[in-house]
Amino acid sequence: MKALCWQGKNKVEVERVNDPEILNPRDGIVRITRTAICGSDLHLYDGYIPTMEAGDVLGHEFMGEIVDIGSEVKRVKKGDRVVIPFTIACGQCGYCQKNLWSACDNTNPNAWMMEKMYGYSGSGLFGYSHMMGGYAGGQAQFVRVPFIDVGALQIPDGIDDEKVLFLSDIFPTGYMAAENCNIKPGDVVAIWGCGPVGQFAIRSAFLLGAERVIAIDRLPERLKMARAGGAEIINYEEVDDLITELKWMTAGRGPDSCMDAVGLEAHGTGVAAAYDYTKQRLTLSFDRPTVLRQTIQACRKGGVVSIPGVYGGVLDKIPFGAAFGKGLTFKMGQTQMHSYTGRLLEHVQKGDIDPSFVITHRFGLDDAPEAYRMFRDKKDECIKVVLDPWQDPIAA
Ligand code: NAD
Ligand code: ZN
Numbered sequence: 001m002k003a004l005c006w007q008g009k010n011k012v013e014v015e016r017v018n019d020p021e022i023l024n025p026r027d028g029i030v031r032i033t034r035t036a037i038c039g040s041d042l043h044l045y046d047g048y049i050p051t052m053e054a055g056d057v058l059g060h061e062f063m064g065e066i067v068d069i070g071s072e073v074k075r076v077k078k079g080d081r082v083v084i085p086f087t088i089a090c091g092q093c094g095y096c097q098k099n100l101w102s103a104c105d106n107t108n109p110n111a112w113m114m115e116k117m118y119g120y121s122g123s124g125l126f127g128y129s130h131m132m133g134g135y136a137g138g139q140a141q142f143v144r145v146p147f148i149d150v151g152a153l154q155i156p157d158g159i160d161d162e163k164v165l166f167l168s169d170i171f172p173t174g175y176m177a178a179e180n181c182n183i184k185p186g187d188v189v190a191i192w193g194c195g196p197v198g199q200f201a202i203r204s205a206f207l208l209g210a211e212r213v214i215a216i217d218r219l220p221e222r223l224k225m226a227r228a229g230g231a232e233i234i235n236y237e238e239v240d241d242l243i244t245e246l247k248w249m250t251a252g253r254g255p256d257s258c259m260d261a262v263g264l265e266a267h268g269t270g271v272a273a274a275y276d277y278t279k280q281r282l283t284l285s286f287d288r289p290t291v292l293r294q295t296i297q298a299c300r301k302g303g304v305v306s307i308p309g310v311y312g313g314v315l316d317k318i319p320f321g322a323a324f325g326k327g328l329t330f331k332m333g334q335t336q337m338h339s340y341t342g343r344l345l346e347h348v349q350k351g352d353i354d355p356s357f358v359i360t361h362r363f364g365l366d367d368a369p370e371a372y373r374m375f376r377d378k379k380d381e382c383i384k385v386v387l388d389p390w391q392d393p394i395a396a
Contacts, residue, residue, distance in 0.1 A: 002389065003057045003140035004368045009047030012058065012369050020136060020144035025072035028148030030084060034161040035062040035138050037368070037385045038086075038169055039195050039263070040310055042376050044129070048264060048286050049312060051113060051130040059139030060086035060126040061168040063161060066148070075149040082152040084145050085337035086169045088124040088135065091150035102334035107146065108133045117313075122334060139368060141389045153341040156349075162356040162386065163348055166200070170384075171355050172340035174200025174261070175207075177308035180331035181257035183208045188250050190214045190298060191231070192291045193261035194222035196358050196384045197308055201261050202229045203353055214249060216242070218267070221381035225358070237269070246298045254300035263309025266290040272317065279316065286313035296323050307332035358384045364391030 003017045020029055038061050043049050063083040066076055076082065089096050090106035104123035108114065113131035114121030124146075127137015136143060145152065155164050178201050181189050189205045191198050194217035205213050206229075215226035216234045223233045232249070239245045246255060268276070268290035276288035295305045296319050305328055323330070347353055360383045363371045371385045 001141040002365055003136070004059065004365060005054075006044060006052050006056045006058050007054050010045065012045065012372055014366055014368060015055075017055075017057065017140075020142050022068055022070045023144065024146060025070040026147050026149060027070045028066050028073055028076065028145045028152070029068040030062070030064040030082065030138075030143050030145055030148075031067045032062050032064040032138055032141060032143060032389050034064070034165050035059050035140075035387050035389060036165060036168075037061075037139070037371060037375050037387070039197060040128070041372070043264060043310060043312075045372055045376060046265065048280075049129050051110075053130060056127070056129075056134075057136040057140050058127045059137035060128060061165065061170070062126075062138030062143065063155070063165050063168060064143075066152070067142070069148065073149050076152050076154065080152070081155040081157075083155060083164050083167045083341065084126075084138070084143075084148075085151045085153070085172075085341060086126055087334055087337050088126065088133065088146050089150050089338055090147050096150075096338075099336060099339050101336050101338040110134055125334070139365065139387060139389075141365075151338060153345060155345070159348070160356070162359060163354055164345065165386065166196075166355040166358070167341050167344055167348075169335070169337070170196045170358075171200050171344055172337050173197050173308050173335040174202075175204040175340055175344060176335050177201045177259055177261065177306045178204035178208050178210075180306040181205065181208075181210075181259065181304050182329070183210050183257070185209055186211050187256040188212045188214065189257050189259065190216065190246060190255035190295075191259045191261055192216045192295060193263075193309065194219070194226045195261065198222075198259075198261035199225055199229060199358050199383070200355070201259055201308065202226055202231045206230055207347070207352065214246065214255065219378055222383060225383060242294060243298050250300070254298055254303065256300055257304040257306060258295035258299040259306045260291045260295050260309045262291040264288060264311050275317070285316060287311050287315055289315045289318060293317065293319055296328065299326065299328055301326045302328070304329045304331060308335070359386050361385045363387055365389045366392045
């Protein structure tokens with residue numbers, strides 16, 4: 001089959017690799033009909049996530065048709081159309097039983113690598129480094145899905161792929177991040193980052209009853225999409241001081257909750273941002289926590305800081321005194337995907353939201369290397385890329 005392989009920093013290539021096979025009785029094989037590139041893939045592309053190896057198949061947002069199942073698969077069957085969550089969960093361990101699916105104890109065969117860094121390991125993820133399990137991803141024509149009965153979301157006929165594809169990651173991620181804001185009537189939610197995750201967070205915050213959402217970015221096309229979703233917008237490059245601006249907009253109180261939908265590759269200006277860039281470049285740190293600092297500073301007393309943006313290592317110069325002094329609550333982590341997919345499919349079916357609004361570019365898999373460059377560099381007003389793995393015939 002054709003698959004997109006990581007070959008090193010800034011280098012991905014479409015290659016012919018072996019078709020996946022059933023390895024365990026609870027596996028299924030999915031023929032992928034649509035897949036997408038996520039902001040999280042950029043952290044791999046830019047070389048910030050350790051334990052990637054040349055030839056690793058990328059991709060964790062995908063859907064398709066089940067073409068084979070292992071002998072112990074009972075709930076789903078061949079021919080089902082399914083969306084697969086990006087986190088892999090066994091459904092039986094103590095964590096899965098508590099709906100903490102992304103903390104599953106049984107799906108990362110390389111848990112020891114994470115334990116060294118984090119104390120304990122989270123679940124395995126598709127296409128996301130060896131320390132996260134070393135699973136082949138779904139920017140490919142086929143993928144092996146472990147514990148397919150636990151994760152696969154069956155899609156009824158009559159709904160386009162593009163309306164449900166993002167149930168694999170960014171819609172639940174934006175939704176959980178908004179839910180984590182503990183929104184009450186009248187609340188103002190400030191969201192840093194108007195990438196795909198930020199866009200879904202904006203719409204989810206309104207679904208959950210926020211009165212106002214303030215969205216922050218610097219890219220005009222992303223701010224425009226945020227405004228179309230009902231948010232008030234701030235271009236952070238056009239204000240003197242973002243924290244003061246947010247105070248002005250909230251009668252001096254600050255937003256009730258502040259969301260970091262940017263993560264470890266934040267841009268920024270000023271001394272703190274320059275310090276973050278330098279440390280990252282010298283590989284003294286994985287992360288540039290520029291936005292995280294701002295969310296803590298801006299949040300009102302007793303408010304919530306919700307962090308869907310990914311961080312990897314030990315963060316520097318975090319104003320923890322401010323967090324303590326104001327009594328902030330922090331909520332974060334890999335999305336508890338399996339708790340949200342069914343619920344959010346209902347929102348799509350009812351017409352509350354059409355997730356395809358976020359797609360700006362469509363390519364065949366052969367063009368994925370160009371698509372990665374375009375998405376990373378935010379060229380051509382690119383916000384979200386969808387790939388069709390079957391668009392181009394396989395070369396002989
Ligand atoms: P993206 O790269 O498309 O979007 C990031 C956005 O942040 C860009 O629009 C960029 O201009 C903006 N930005 C950069 N610096 C900023 C600043 N200082 N202030 C305000 N905005 C700034 O990525 P995405 O797909 O939207 O993903 C966002 C984050 O969410 C990434 O870190 C990704 O890894 C993470 N993510 C987490 C999960 C999870 O399970 N928690 C799932 C999916 C994605
Ligand atoms: Zn993702």
